[in-house]
Amino acid sequence: MYVMIPEILCLICSYLDIEDIRRFRLCSRAFADAGACFAFREIVFYLHHHDFEMLRHISLHPIASKNVRSLVYVGHTLESPKKSLDEFRRYYSIIRSGEKIIAQHMNEAPPPRIGNQQLPRLYKNYDIAMDEQEKMLNEDEDISCLKEVIYRFSSLQEITMSSDFWFGRGTHKTPFDGCLVSPADELTPMGCRQLDSLLSAVFEANIKLKRLTAGAFSWQFFQKPAAELRSALSFCSNLTCLELCIDTGEDNFDDSVTEDLLVGTEVPQCRRLLETGLLRDFIKSLPHLQTLYVVFNWHSEQHGYAARLEDIMEPKHRWEHLDSLTLGNITCERHDLMSMLRRHKGTLKELCLRDIRLRSTSWQLLLPKIRKTMSLDYACICGELYGQEEDAPYAEYWDLSLPETFENPLRDDVNDYLVNDNIRRCPLNDYNSYLD
Structure with missing residues (x-):
């Protein structure tokens, strides 16, 4: 050897x-x-004392620190306020009931029950984790640690901030595994603290990233003075991949029923901010973009959509290397969308449009234009599609669902139509539209 x-x-x-x-x-x-x-080329970490100590240890290693390429910050936290021991026991009873239902559905035996002697030990782990989390947040230990360690990651190229279960990297063992309670809460405004702490550390270390992925984070992240925001994002000039899921707010109908959500509650505020061109100007300033992903997680039945196509992509601008584009929960007109696609027909090979509203134009005319103009290797038209027939006063609506939620034969037909020359007829028509 x-x-x-x-x-x-x-x-x-x-x-x-x-x-x-x-x-x-x-x-x-x-x-x-x-x-x-x-x-250590990719490091996945949570807002947990042990994970930040791990980061510090790796950053001090003379070899490992120079080979870190990607950081994935999972922003979930333990829910506050801290549960009492009795609440902890009731929490486990709910978990146990769920385990039994799942096991019955799968025709399997449920996992062994946690005994009354083991629960206090798990609660002690939970109690310590909650105290450490509160201390880190109150004393800004997460922010200072990231500034310390990222400075030593001289080969860092990619940053991912995963919040509200967006942009996760599959299942990972977490530092909360010994607590019974899983981290599933989000600091407010959602994702902003974690994203700010990452970006400020990258800025101070003068690192030029190739890839930035963030979501879901609140639109309030952009509520900074223009000069401060430009400084915070100055390291992005070399980005080849930008992926953003922007949160537009949600609230409970009834605090006692957490499943009943009113979504898109902050759409008007977000829309006013984006109409200033702040996000559009930032994206326009990235000449090397190959992948662009901008999705808003909600629209509102009352307030509509947070952004128009022109609030995200500068009209008449062309990114020379753009080969993958995803847009979600925006409004546009088919001719504006087609104008943008034509400018990129020489490079664009992957296209995803999800939850898009055409304000006064028709999907039945748009899809054949996309098929005729573009040469796509991959297409995904999904979610709720709204449009307007252009030769009749009829509204269009199709719910193609999202690929990660449900199978949908009509969605499959639409996407095959856009990439397969052998399919002649557009699958969307007046007969399968839900509105007239």
Whole structure:
């Protein structure tokens, strides 16, 4: 083993998955150093004392710190206020009932019940985690730690802030696993503290990112003085990928029934802010964009939509390298959308339009135009589609649902139509529209 040069060990590691690399590093100091070049390329962390200590430890490692490429900050927190022991027991009773229902549905035995002696130990872990979370937030330890560690990640290229379960990286073991209570709460305004702390640390470290993914975060993130916002985003000039899910507010009909939500409650405020061109000007300033994803998580039956196409993408502007575009919960007209698509027909290969309202034009005319003009490898037209027949006073509406929620044969037909030349007729028509 002593004659194996580091380059060979690194080559071996390049063929291993992350779990094998971790085992590989246990063999010797040389193996550990070689594995460190690969084991920490992406770090997933939560707002938890142990995870921030992990970040600090990695940042002080002379090899691992120089090979961190991606940070994924999962912004979920434990719900405040802290539960008492009796509330904790009732919480587990609810979990146990759910486990039984799921097991019955799957025709399996439910997991073993947690005994009365084990519950107090889990509650102690929960109690400690809640105290540490409160201390971190009150003393801004999360913000100061990120500024300390990101400065040492000289190869950092990608930042992801995942909140409200957007842009997650699959299932991960979390530092909350020994608490029974899962982190599922969000600080308010949603995602803003986590995103601000990441971006300010990147700015102070003078790191130029290639990829920025954030969501869901409140529209209030953009409520900063223009000069401050420009400074905070100045590191973005080299971005090739920008993915944003912007929250437009929600509230409960009844505080005792958390399932009954009134969504899009802050659409008017968000719309007024975006009409200033703040977001549009930022996106326009990114000349290297290959992937653009801008989705608003809600529209409002009362207030409509938070943004128009022209609030996101500068009319007549062209991104020379744009090959993937996703837009969600916006309004536009078919001719404006087609004008934008024509400008990018030489590069755009992936298109997703979700929950789009055509204000006074027709989807039945738009889809054939997209099919004729573009040469797409992938298309996803999904969610609620509103339009207006242009030769008759009839409204159009189709609910194609979202791919991550339900199967929908009509959605599949629409998307096949846009990429398959053998399908001649547009699947959307007056007969399968829900409005007339």
